[in-house]
Amino acid sequence: MSLSSSRLAVIHTGGTIASRPDPSGAGLTPQQAPQTPISPQIRVDDVQAFNLPSPHITPAHMETLRGLIEDLAPDYGGLVVTHGTDTLEETAFFLHLTLGTPAGVVLTGSMRHAEELSWDGPGNLYDAAQVALSPQTRGRGPLVVFGGDIFDARTVTKVHTTAVDAFGGYPGPIGRIDHGPVGAALHYFARPEPRPLYRPSRVDARVEVLYAYAGWRGEGYAQAAERADGLVIAALGTGNLPAELLPLIEQTCAQTQKPVIIATRTHAGPVLPIYGYAGGGASLLRAGAIPASFLNAHKARILLVVLLGMGLGRDEIAEVFGRF
Numbered sequence: 001m002s003l004s005s006s007r008l009a010v011i012h013t014g015g016t017i018a019s020r021p022d023p024s025g026a027g028l029t030p031q032q033a034p035q036t037p038i039s040p041q042i043r044v045d046d047v048q049a050f051n052l053p054s055p056h057i058t059p060a061h062m063e064t065l066r067g068l069i070e071d072l073a074p075d076y077g078g079l080v081v082t083h084g085t086d087t088l089e090e091t092a093f094f095l096h097l098t099l100g101t102p103a104g105v106v107l108t109g110s111m112r113h114a115e116e117l118s119w120d121g122p123g124n125l126y127d128a129a130q131v132a133l134s135p136q137t138r139g140r141g142p143l144v145v146f147g148g149d150i151f152d153a154r155t156v157t158k159v160h161t162t163a164v165d166a167f168g169g170y171p172g173p174i175g176r177i178d179h180g181p182v183g184a185a186l187h188y189f190a191r192p193e194p195r196p197l198y199r200p201s202r203v204d205a206r207v208e209v210l211y212a213y214a215g216w217r218g219e220g221y222a223q224a225a226e227r228a229d230g231l232v233i234a235a236l237g238t239g240n241l242p243a244e245l246l247p248l249i250e251q252t253c254a255q256t257q258k259p260v261i262i263a264t265r266t267h268a269g270p271v272l273p274i275y276g277y278a279g280g281g282a283s284l285l286r287a288g289a290i291p292a293s294f295l296n297a298h299k300a301r302i303l304l305v306v307l308l309g310m311g312l313g314r315d316e317i318a319e320v321f322g323r324f
């Protein structure tokens, strides 16, 4: 075993896994980074990157985290990132797109805080550490470990607001970690997938997400299209919208270079140009909108921020979205 393979870096960013009831009585707030339960043979170095609830995490924080992980990775056998669960999938996906290291990198968190008897932090941290340090994990890109399930960063999503098994996503986990009498039992069901790297020079593009609903007449669209650099619409089903949206999207695509991405508010499945009626997916794509493929709206937003930060134009952006 090389020296670095017995070293684990745990990068803390806040979240419930670092939270306790605030002494002011205001509710839970991030306070102290958790300890990682692990064999004494493994040296653990804790790095406090931020101490934020994850709704306060921005693409700028994600970019800082990417740099930190790349700097640390050569000296460690694996790296764990503790993170609030609310936006964990966005950070994981940003790292999936941008992180240039084959090291085992695992994000985890908790749903219950350290003063609850049923705190799930230690179990998730223990699992995350085992997965990050396993040679089987190298080259798989950043992963998410929660409740013993191992998810890839492209498809993982938060599926429950309070349950300890808070993560899922279509088509499901790519592996599982359990603990038997002879130690950790780690099993991957999927082979590592190729992960092209995207390196934005900035991550401050303004991309807004609009959420479709029955009866939407486009309220809010014009203002968002005016001020944003790009839009993502969480559309209906396979990527359909009420008829009133079609001329608005036609106008954006004809008069500006701003990308309009069509994702779906449905929890699984692709966006496809099936329906030809006004506002149907086929009509939106004919107007110049770009389908988000299998990405949910908030991951499509992260991808668009990255691609705009690389200076790509609408056709190149459409080509990249087609790979997801």
Ligand SMILES: NC(=O)C[C@H](N)C(=O)O
Pocket (backbone or CB within 6 Å): 014, 015, 016, 017, 052, 053, 054, 055, 083, 084, 085, 086, 087, 109, 110, 111, 112
């Ligand atoms: N379970 C959690 O971590 C939720 C918390 N609000 C956060 O995302 O920071």
